[in-house]
Amino acid sequence: FHDYHFGLEENEGISELFDCD
Amino acid sequence: PPQTPVRAAMDVIQQLKMTLHSASDRPSEALISYFNNCTVNPTEDIIKRVEYLGNVFKEKFAEALGMECAEIGYQRFNLAKRLYFRVMESMLKSEEKRLSVQNFSKLLNIDTFHTSLLGCSVEVVMATYGSSGSILQTGTTHAETNLSFPWILHIFKLKAFDFYKVIESFIKVEPCLTREMVKHLEGCEHRIMESLAWQTDSPIFELIKQSREQEGQTEQPEPTSS
Numbered sequence: 001f002h003d004y005h006f007g008l009e010e011n012e013g014i015s016e017l018f019d020c021d
Numbered sequence: 022p023p024q025t026p027v028r029a030a031m032d033v034i035q036q037l038k039m040t041l042h043s044a045s046d047r048p049s050e051a052l053i054s055y056f057n058n059c060t061v062n063p064t065e066d067i068i069k070r071v072e073y074l075g076n077v078f079k080e081k082f083a084e085a086l087g088m089e090c091a092e093i094g095y096q097r098f099n100l101a102k103r104l105y106f107r108v109m110e111s112m113l114k115s116e117e118k119r120l121s122v123q124n125f126s127k128l129l130n131i132d133t134f135h136t137s138l139l140g141c142s143v144e145v146v147m148a149t150y151g152s153s154g155s156i157l158q159t160g161t162t163h164a165e166t167n168l169s170f171p172w173i174l175h176i177f178k179l180k181a182f183d184f185y186k187v188i189e190s191f192i193k194v195e196p197c198l199t200r201e202m203v204k205h206l207e208g209c210e211h212r213i214m215e216s217l218a219w220q221t222d223s224p225i226f227e228l229i230k231q232s233r234e235q236e237g238q239t240e241q242p243e244p245t246s247s
Contacts (some may be wrong), residue, residue: 002190004192004203004204004207005207006189007189008189008190010205011027011119012185013058013115013116013119013190014112014116014128014190015116015119015120015125015128017186018061018127018128018131018186020125020127020131
C-alpha cells in the first residue's frame with residue numbers, strides 16, 4: 001500500500017468504525 | 022510504446038475499466054448470501070438506495086457539465102456501482118475472516134455505511150478521470166476537475182466524518198488501486214481530519230460528548246480546562 005499510514009489496529013475493522021462490534 | 026503522460030493517463034483509465042469489466046453492477050451470489058444471512062434483510066434498501074443515489078449523481082453531473090454530458094455521467098456512475106458491490110463483498114469477506122461471523126445485519130442496515138462506500142467508489146472513478154483531465158483535454162475532463170472531492174459529500178448529503186470511516190478499509194480490500202489513487206484518498210482523509218470533520222453539524226462532536234460521558238462514569242472527574 002505504498003506510503004499509506006494505517007490508523008486501525010490489527011483487531012479493528014469497518015464493523016467497529018460503524019459501531020457494530 | 023514509450024510511456025508518455027498521455028499514455029500513462031489512458032492506461033490508468035483502461036486499468037479501471039478492465040478491473041470493473043468483470044464486476045457486476047448488481048449484488049453477486051456471495052453478497053446475496055450475506056444479505057440473506059442478516060436478521061433484517063437489507064437487499065431492498067440497498068437496491069433502492071443505489072438507484073436513488075444514481076439518479077442524484079446523474080442529475081448533478083449533467084447540471085454541472087451540461088445535458089450533453091448526461092451519458093458520460095451515466096457511464097461514470099455505472100463504473101462506481103460495480104466498484105461499490107465489488108468492495109462491499111471484499112469487506113464482508115475480510116470481516117467474516119476477522120470476526121468469524123456471517124451475520125452483518127447491523128452494518129448492512131446502516132445508511133451512512135452504504136452511502137459512504139458508494140461515495141468513495143464514485144470518488145475513485147471521478148479522480149481516475151479527473152487526474153487525466155489536464156493531460157487528455159477531452160472536452161469534459163477539464164470541467165470535471167470541479168467535481169472532485171469534496172463534491173461527492175455535497176451531492177450525497179454525506180458527513181465528512183462518515184466518509185472518512187470507509188477510506189482505510191476500502192484501500193485495504195481493493196488491490197487494484199494505483200499508487201496515485203491511494204495518495205488521492207489519503208489526501209481526502211487529511212482534508213477531513215484537518216477541517217471538514219470539524220464543521221458545526223459534524224457527528225464527531227456527539228462522539229466526543231459520548232466518550233466524555235463514558236469516561237465520567239468510570240473515572241473521577243477532572244478539573245475543567247479552557
